[in-house]
Structures are given as structure tokens and as C-alpha cells.
Amino acid sequence: MFLFGLVVGSFLNVVGYRVPRRESILSPRSHCTACSHTLQWYELIPIFSWLLLRGRCKSCHTSISVRYPILELVTASLFFATTLYVQDFAHAVAWCVFWALMIAVTATDLTSMRVPNVLSLPGALVTLGIVVLTGTQTWSASLFGAGAGFFVMLFLNLISRGKMGMGDVKLFLSIGAIFGPYGALETLVFASAAGSLVGLAMRFTGLLPPRTYIPFVPYILVGTILTEFFGPRLASWYISAILHLV
Ligand SMILES: [Zn+2]
Numbered sequence: 001m002f003l004f005g006l007v008v009g010s011f012l013n014v015v016g017y018r019v020p021r022r023e024s025i026l027s028p029r030s031h032c033t034a035c036s037h038t039l040q041w042y043e044l045i046p047i048f049s050w051l052l053l054r055g056r057c058k059s060c061h062t063s064i065s066v067r068y069p070i071l072e073l074v075t076a077s078l079f080f081a082t083t084l085y086v087q088d089f090a091h092a093v094a095w096c097v098f099w100a101l102m103i104a105v106t107a108t109d110l111t112s113m114r115v116p117n118v119l120s121l122p123g124a125l126v127t128l129g130i131v132v133l134t135g136t137q138t139w140s141a142s143l144f145g146a147g148a149g150f151f152v153m154l155f156l157n158l159i160s161r162g163k164m165g166m167g168d169v170k171l172f173l174s175i176g177a178i179f180g181p182y183g184a185l186e187t188l189v190f191a192s193a194a195g196s197l198v199g200l201a202m203r204f205t206g207l208l209p210p211r212t213y214i215p216f217v218p219y220i221l222v223g224t225i226l227t228e229f230f231g232p233r234l235a236s237w238y239i240s241a242i243l244h245l246v
Helices: 002-021 048-052 067-085 089-112 117-133 139-159 166-204 217-245
Strands: none
Touching: 002 067, 002 089, 002 117, 048 067, 067 089, 067 217, 089 117, 089 166, 089 217, 117 139, 117 166, 139 166, 166 217
């Protein structure tokens, strides 16, 4: 599952780069985006090729973003963790489909600050369908979760006057569908906490100039990972911390 995740992650990198540019994800073959040099088989091995080439194109020596090996590693780790954590095979398939969607939109947000409708809307339908068909969630929790996620995010979109983008709002249809309403809200809390910490740190160190914004989807991804694998433990830690305070 780890190796399968590496291959899927490699494909999602292509999706993440080409879809916002309205390019085909099937042709042309994988090439350097700087010099169009077509990649040979040994330049297409997830993670290892990037390490082997020391992050540079073999032909023109333009640096290749570290985003590629990182997203491959994250996809592989998520697929592997899901097989350990989710015992039911059908549920694990549903989760892996959801992780693939999350990685794809993380990549589009990182490359173009966008979550394309062509990913978020069919993604929501596919997630809702597979979650209900595999019994990962009841259809009522899934539908209610999708609605709750969407409308809470829409509210944030309106009060932030669009700084929280509509792409993030539509992504919460899928997150609500698989987590249900409470998990969707937990994801939002974790994502906001992670985004605020990193955003403030970058502002104070001058890495993030005023009036510029960081893509939020990577933090939403962090939020979904924390909620799925550490949610109950983090929630009980939080409640006991509050009980100790009062
Ligand atoms: Zn090149």
C-alpha cells in the first residue's frame, strides 16, 4: 500500500500541476516544465528520482520543487496508515479515495492558489457516494456533514469577504461527507490552528509580506489527518486540559 501510494502520489502531482492550467493529464508524457525534456523511466520513480537528480532537471538543471517528493511521501504514508488504522477493506478504499482528492487539491492550491471546481465538485459526489455505499458513514451523517461543512465555510467566506476562498468552501462538502458534522468542524479547528501558527510565524519573520495570503488547503489537509488519526486523543487531551484549568 505504501508503494501503491507513491505511484498514486506521483500521478496526483501531475493532476495538481496540469488541471489548473487546463492541460490534459494523459498527454503529453511527463516532461520538465522548464525545457520540455521528456522524462525517462529512471526520472519517473517517486521520491528516488528527485533524490537521485538532487532536485534538478537532468537536461536543463532547473530546480524541481520539493513539493513533488513531499506529496508522494505524504500520499504513501496516508495509504499505509489507512491500512493499519482502518480494518474494514471497503472503508479503507473510501478513505484512500478521499486522501487522493485531498492531495490533488493540496497540489493545485500550492501551484496556483486554486481549488478547481472540476476536482472539488465531482470529488464531493464521489466521496459522498463511496462513503455511503461502503458504509463508512450512514447516509444521514454523510449528508448532514457535507451540509454542515459547506455552510460553516460559506459563513467564513462571507465574513472574511472572500479571503477564505470558495474552493475551500466546496472542499468541505467532501470533508463533511466522510467525517460527518463533528469531524468536519474538528478538521476546521485543527486547520485554523495550524494555519494561524504558521501564518503568524511567517509574518513575524518577514517570510510573508503584508497583504499576501498563504494557501489554506495544505492546512486543511493537516486538519483532516489530525482528525482522522489523532482526533479522539486530541479531543480528550483538550477536555482534560480545560478541566485542570477550572
Ligand atoms: Zn529541464
